[in-house]
Structures are given as C-alpha cells and as structure tokens.
Amino acid sequence: MTAGVDLGGPQTQAIGSDEDVVRVRQLVRTVAVAVKLSLVDQTKLVTAASELARNTLIYGGGGTAEVTVVEDGRRRGVRIVFADSGPGIVDLGLALTDGYTTGGGLGLGLSGSRRLVDDFDIQTAPGEGTRITITKWSR
Amino acid sequence: MERVPVLKIGDILLVSIQIDMSDQTAVTLQEDLAERIVATGCHGVIIDITALDIVDSFVGRMLSTIASISKVLDAETVVVGMRPAVAITLVELGLSLNGIRTALNVERGMELIAATRDDDLGYDDTPGDVESATAATSP
Amino acid sequence: MALTADGGNRLVELLTGHGERVVQRWTEVVAASLRGRLSLAELRLQVQELHASMINAGGAGLADLQVPAAGELRAVLADLSRSRARQSFTATETAVSIYALKDVLVELAETDGAELSLRDVVDFTGLVDRMGLLTFETYVQTREGLIADQAEQLLELSTPVVKIWDGVVAVPLVGTLDSARAQVVMERLLQTLVDTGSPYAIIDITGVPAVDTQVAQHILKTVVAARLMGADCIISGIRPQIAQTIVALGIEFGDIATKASLADALRHVLRLTGVEASRRHPRREA
Known part of the structure; x- marks a missing residue:
C-alpha cells in the first residue's frame, strides 16, 4: 500500500565518527518526510536521533542506527534502533534524569529525547552494551 | 571537514550556518569566532540559524558557549532566525539556551546589538530622541 | 452459495441479451427511489456505466469481485458511491441504486421468460448484495474523509492569528x-x-x-x-x-x-x- 515512495526494508547506518552522526540525521529526515510526519514531528524525531546517535558514539564507543518504517493499521511511523556493545549503563534511573551526565554534555540526551518521541525503550546492562528503540507515529 | 564562514559587516561579525554541522565543525566555529572577535575588535556577533532544521543539545551548548566567550571579549551575541519547529523541539527537549539573546531576523538582531551598545555607552533617553527615532525606524 | 464463473457467464449473457431493457428498467427503479433528486439522463448514464462494467468483468470477474478482471466494476461502484456521498444522499439511497438490479432481474425472469433457475436467482442476488456492500464501504470512507476535512477547516477557522x-x-x-x-x-x-x-x-x-x-x-x-x-x-x-x-x-x-x-x-x-x-x-x- 506504499505506492509511490519505495520505503523498502530497514536501512542501517554505522556510527563510528562525527560525520556518521550527520548521516544518521539525514537518513532519519528522509524517511520521516517519506512517511509524511508533520514538520514539527520530523524535527523532534531528527533531534532525538541526533542526541542518541551521539550517545552511541561517545558512550557506546560506536555502533549502528537502524531505521524502519512501521505500520499499526491506522497510521505509519518511523522506528529507529540504536545499538552499541559499549560498557552499558549502570544506573538507568539516574541516566534518564534531566541534567545528569558522565560525559560533560548537558545531560539532556536520554531524558530529552525520550520526551521527543512517542515510544522509547531501552535495554542495557553493565558490560553488555545498550540498545535503544524509539518510534514516532504520524498523526 | 567543512567550515562555517565568518563575515565582518561594520562593527558586527555575521555567521550564517548553512550546513548540517558535524560536532567537530561546531567546535571549530566556536574557536574561529573567538579569534575573529579579538582580531577585528568587533562588539557584536550575529549567528543566523535560519537554515538549520534542527538544533540539538550539542549545538545548543555551542551557542551558549559562544555567547559566554564573546561576553568575556566584550561582544554581544544574538542568535537569529530560529524556526518555529526548532523552538518547539528545544522546549520539549528541555533546552532553555540560558544567557543567549535571540531575535527574529538579522535586521532585528542588529537593532538589538545597537540598542545594547547604546545602553552600555550610557546614552540617556530624552523625549526628543523618542520622536526622531520613531520616525527613523518606522517603515 | 457463491456465484460460480459459469453462473457469472450466464448473468453476462442475460445482461447482454436484454441490454436495453435492463438499463431502462434499472434506471426507472433507481429514479423512483431517489424521487427526482437526480435527472433521468444522469441516472441513465450511471446505470449504463454499471451495466457495461459488469459485462466487461465477465463471468470470472462477477464470481469474485476481488480479481483484476473486476477492477473496472469496482472503480465504477466506488465512483458512484463517492458522488452519492458528496451529494448528501443517504447510505440507503446509495445502496438502493445497486439493489435495484435484483428487481430488474426478477422481472426479466417473470415477464420476459428469461431462463433462470432458482439457483441462478439466489446466486445473482448474492452478487448484487456484495456489490452493494462495496458501495457502502466507499460511502463510509468518503463521509469520514469529509468529516476529517471539515474538522481541519474548523480548526483553521477557529484559530485566526x-x-x-x-x-x-x-x-x-x-x-x-x-x-x-x-x-x-x-x-x-x-x-x-x-x-x-x-x-x-x-x-x-x-x-x-x-x-x-x-x-x-x-x-x-x-x-x-x-x-x-x-x-x-x-x-x-x-x-x-x-x-x-x-x-x-x-x-x-x-x-x-x-x-x-x-x-x-x-x-x-x-x-x-x-x-x-x-x-x-x-x-x-x-
């Protein structure tokens, strides 16, 4: 039913450098436009993706972002999975608190991007890497 | 790596960010600006972000840092042209851009800098001034 | 009991053989149900289109409305219900335009001596019911679209800057x-x-x-x-x-x-x- 734009399957972008974070933003923007998210929702999703891609790079030591178009019958959305095999997060509750940071940033990456998307799921354990899944639905 | 050009117009340095900056580009811009403020002796910096379709916490922090650095170097920084979708996203993200002055467009930004400099230089407001200024600024 | 391709073929023969009479009676029955809110000429055109697209669908197309052969028929049905929905006809008035075909077929059997078995009549009316349901779905979709559009316009109107x-x-x-x-x-x-x-x-x-x-x-x-x-x-x-x-x-x-x-x-x-x-x-x- 996705006549016109071929959204294909999941698209994966490796995150290993600064420039890759930019590429993740551009990939997410393209898919968000194709799914017809509103301008504000596009902006929120791309911003969240930028925060999380940077986290993957800085705290996870690099990893991947996988962008997929999802459908739940009534509406379509964009799902992004950020995965790294870094040290993981020890205290998740603390990491999700506004203003908490171990990396010298503003501490808004995790907590802030959670507010920008509709679904936010995080799986992590010390020594086992981190896997964050976010979804934004069209209205 | 791409570089963001810094233009000198009269007493003001104008930075118009036209590209999707990598974090490194942002840091370089911050350093370039500090050097140019000292080298030119300019007292105002206008950062035009009309073309930016997102501002994440990293760029937000860069803007705050530039504002603080320029303050130390006796220059006023104004960020102009933020898009509505970007502003809405920043509010949701929880980024308040404390200490940054903003204006709708470059023209308003220049007025703001001029007004601040006048204040700093201690010009007093006399009724006659109101008259002539209103005439001068109305279109 | 669903219509078979053979049954479909018999219906196509019937529609072709009594073409003019079917269109004439079908138009009259629909006109009576709409009480003059659409002109006879306009109704006749719509019925002719339906009639032709049923024949074009062929036996296989009529037996299963989802196959490509029935594509034109589905499009004609959708167009018809969309235009009825936009012109504020009720859902019943829309569906009756299709159900009228049943009366016409029965008349054919009774007065014109068309060879129809009981099984044929049951199967044909089953088909007409399915066609009616298709128009109903399109009708509802169109109305929902209209409501959504109006809600959006209302939103725009109610927030002037x-x-x-x-x-x-x-x-x-x-x-x-x-x-x-x-x-x-x-x-x-x-x-x-x-x-x-x-x-x-x-x-x-x-x-x-x-x-x-x-x-x-x-x-x-x-x-x-x-x-x-x-x-x-x-x-x-x-x-x-x-x-x-x-x-x-x-x-x-x-x-x-x-x-x-x-x-x-x-x-x-x-x-x-x-x-x-x-x-x-x-x-x-x-």
Missing part, C-alpha cells in the same frame, strides 16, 4: 482548547511571528471557558518557544475562575506578562516599543 499593530500579532482564542488545537495554535502563532517579523504576540484567552494543566502547559511552552525565537508573548483576558484554577493547579506563569484585557496588553506592548524606540536612537556617530 491577526496582526494588530506594526510588530504585534494577536491570537484571540475562542472555545475549548484541547491538546490538538493548542498545538495548532502554537505552531501558527510562531510561524506568523516569523512571516510578519513581529517581536510581540498577544494571546487573548477571554473566550476560553476553562484551562486545565495541559492547556496551561501548552500556553507556557508557546511563550518559551517564542522567546527562543526572539519574540515576547503577553497573555490577556484571564478570567477570575481561570486565575483561580491556575493558582490551584500550582502552575507557574513565572515572569510571563499577563494583562486583564487585549487593550491593556496592546497598551503594554506599545509602551515597551516606545521605550525601545528611544533607546534605539542611532547616536553612535555623536
């Missing part, structure tokens, strides 16, 4: 503010600030009957977003009950300017710009 002075825009909010509408207001206001280059916005909530936490949050976020863009918002027309709610809910309006009326807010802004104008006096050359 107007320029009331050089550099000052106002949004008079009227009616209940839900989250969706508050969001539309927010985006339109901010966009208008950019488009008009206005550094001041007045949000007048005189016409808003109640404010809950969510709506107050939306207004607050709008004000903060406007500040990030370099514009100031003033909230006017806060009624006593709303002021009490705001305080009772513990919502902090912080340093946001609030004024009793739109006029007070405008006066406030003009005073601000007046002061600014005097400061903006270009005397640096002195």
